[in-house]
Amino acid sequence: MRRAFQLSQRDREFLDSRDKPWETLIEGPIRWVIIERFEVPVGYDHSVVNLALRLEASYPDVQIDMAYFSPALARLDGRQIRALTPLQIDGRTWQQWSRHRTSAEQWRPGLDNIETHVLYITAFLESELKK
Numbered sequence: 001m002r003r004a005f006q007l008s009q010r011d012r013e014f015l016d017s018r019d020k021p022w023e024t025l026i027e028g029p030i031r032w033v034i035i036e037r038f039e040v041p042v043g044y045d046h047s048v049v050n051l052a053l054r055l056e057a058s059y060p061d062v063q064i065d066m067a068y069f070s071p072a073l074a075r076l077d078g079r080q081i082r083a084l085t086p087l088q089i090d091g092r093t094w095q096q097w098s099r100h101r102t103s104a105e106q107w108r109p110g111l112d113n114i115e116t117h118v119l120y121i122t123a124f125l126e127s128e129l130k131k
Helices: 009-017 114-128
Strands: 022-027 030-039 048-055 067-070 084-089 092-097
Touching: 009 030, 009 114, 030 114, 048 114, 067 084
Parallel strands: none
Antiparallel strands: 022 030, 030 048, 048 067, 067 092, 084 092
């Protein structure tokens, strides 16, 4: 697995605890963490996908925003998912979910990290199925 840049010990420990592959890569000015075999809540057309996280240069002081999935997700019930766009990462097409934190769930520098963002992603995937 590629390690194009270093993550904090806390982030590495979380990713390693999943016992699934992960890597870091850099494309132009963008730093990515790719998490393989991310489990998706029941209700989507895939139960496991790859998840990409875009880390800004000032992470962890600034939030991780959105989520990117490969392969793309669709609801099993056929209902449309809004605010999705395709994006090329590492030569593959990923599905960008434009989901942003609200004032009630703001990023907390010093507390939030990759693990808490993954929890946030799982919560918005579950919430999408209730729409």
